[in-house]
Amino acid sequence: MNWPESASLLAPLAAWFDRNRRTLPWRAEDLSKPHPDPYAVLVSELMLQQTQVATVIPYFQRWMEGFPDAATLARADADALHKAWEGLGYYRRARHLQAAAQKIAEHGWPADLEGLLTLPGLGPYTAAAVASIAFQQPEAALDGNAFRVLARVLGLEDDPTRHAKSLRHWLKPALETLGPSRLTQAVMELGALVCTPSPRCEQCPLAACCEARRMDATERIPLKKDRAPQKESEIWLLAIRAQGRWLLRPPASKGLLAGLWSWPVLPLEKPVANLAAEPQQPFGLESWRSWPGWTQVYSHRKERIQPLALEWSEAFPVAQLRWVEEETLRTLPMGKRDQRLRELLDTSSQGLEAPPIARLLRRLSSMEAGELV
Ligand code: SF4
Missing domain, CATH: 3.90.79.10 (Nucleoside Triphosphate Pyrophosphohydrolase)
Structure with a gap:
């Protein structure tokens, strides 16, 4: 892959995030250190799968009041668990969260990405998000937002998920240089606020180096997949x-x-x-x-x-x-x-x-x- 060096390309994004980051109940103040409450990161990441930030905030706050740590959640009864998740949809996430909490309460937190991947409900994206945001490990968290941002910046015209392995490898030096938690959340924030499906390129810190913008191709990048009829x-x-x-x-x-x-x-x-x-x-x-x-x-x-x-x-x-x-x-x-x-x-x-x-x-x-x- 003939992509520009990631740390210098993405440096303006990290600086933009420092100025524009939203205050979210699960977001640590100091993003240069491990998160003071990894459990809060785990809860937020499971809730944010398939669900918008604004919807998640009140659920997260209530959840943390009812189940403030992994040990409490591990002991919760099934009706209380589902009642607290009621309205958020995809209820399997609540059960996965409890199963993960039971494992953590019994054995402690896994030490690395491979260990996090063994927790119920944590696929490659969520495990990498927890590794980088909770533990400052330079693991690239690639979800739909991240694929959209990176496909546009690098001008990937085919399905960006086909480049997942290369993108993870490419992002590693940027995560190490700019800070795992800071850069992971900067990419998420840009995808949520600026590089949305209809992007606001005039507000973007990466506008000067964005390939999709240079090619006038932000409409067709990332490639849209055909959806099966419902x-x-x-x-x-x-x-x-x-x-x-x-x-x-x-x-x-x-x-x-x-x-x-x-x-x-x-x-x-x-x-x-x-x-x-x-x-x-x-x-x-x-x-x-x-x-x-x-x-x-x-x-x-x-x-x-x-x-x-x-x-x-x-x-x-x-x-x-x-x-x-x-x-x-x-x-x-x-x-x-x-x-x-x-x-x-x-x-x-x-x-x-x-x-x-x-x-x-x-x-x-x-x-x-x-x-x-
Ligand atoms: S310039 Fe536009 S398309 Fe490129 S990353 Fe920024 S918002 Fe996205």
Whole structure:
């Protein structure tokens, strides 16, 4: 690779960061020393995976109050853990964080990058970020922001992740000269504030040496990958209540919804044409409420959701589901979709004109174990 020497090329970026760095609750004052609380760095890095800084700040602060160190987090119970993460999404991160804390509480912090990579939830980016920010080790942390900045500065026109190994090697002298924690966070800060997908090159400390800018190619660098089309599904999201208790699905031990309680769902069927011919209140249904639906977007799929609350005269057994007391409902950790229905329950119904309720109820009455999931 015929790239310019990294330490002198990136020196203006480090100086810019000293003047422009944001105050963040997990950021140390003095970036020339190891971080006084490596656990805070670990928590922030796990939270910042897939999530914006502004969203993370209040979660981080609450988390550090509830679980101030690795030993406390190691002992936390699963519902408390997921409740503290509620709304942040990608709940696997919370479980990884606890598993990492258990390892740290038992064996202490690993000494180097290889050791950090053995902690649950730490891939090459997060392990290098913790090594450099918490422990001042010259390890290059390459995430989407860093790849974008470096691809533009160096004019990499193909997929920059293909150059990961070379970029790590190239960055090492700059990390050693300009300071691992300082330079790692400077690259992150530039990617977050200036070298964004639509870059503000006129404010950039690297404008004079940036290849993408020189080539007028900031639009096409970095190369955009084709995204697979998102799968879509349509569901009823059902809040079913009987005798003061709610019907919920307990947390699975693995998968997307692990650790989270959720409402039962049924695939949404096409509206029934002739509701007049349908019985409206079969088998113990006392009343129902509905609200306008919404679309929930996940990383690889979308769900078109129709929320519905049903009041039953008597509880009925359903395999794999559990009846939960009214006061317990608020305390249980739920994903965003299910939280939204929980909040709707406190609002008045904005009923659909004619939900295909009779047909839905017939399905409920004849459902077999596993159909209502
Ligand atoms: S000059 Fe523009 S494209 Fe180049 S690094 Fe700076 S902000 Fe990014």
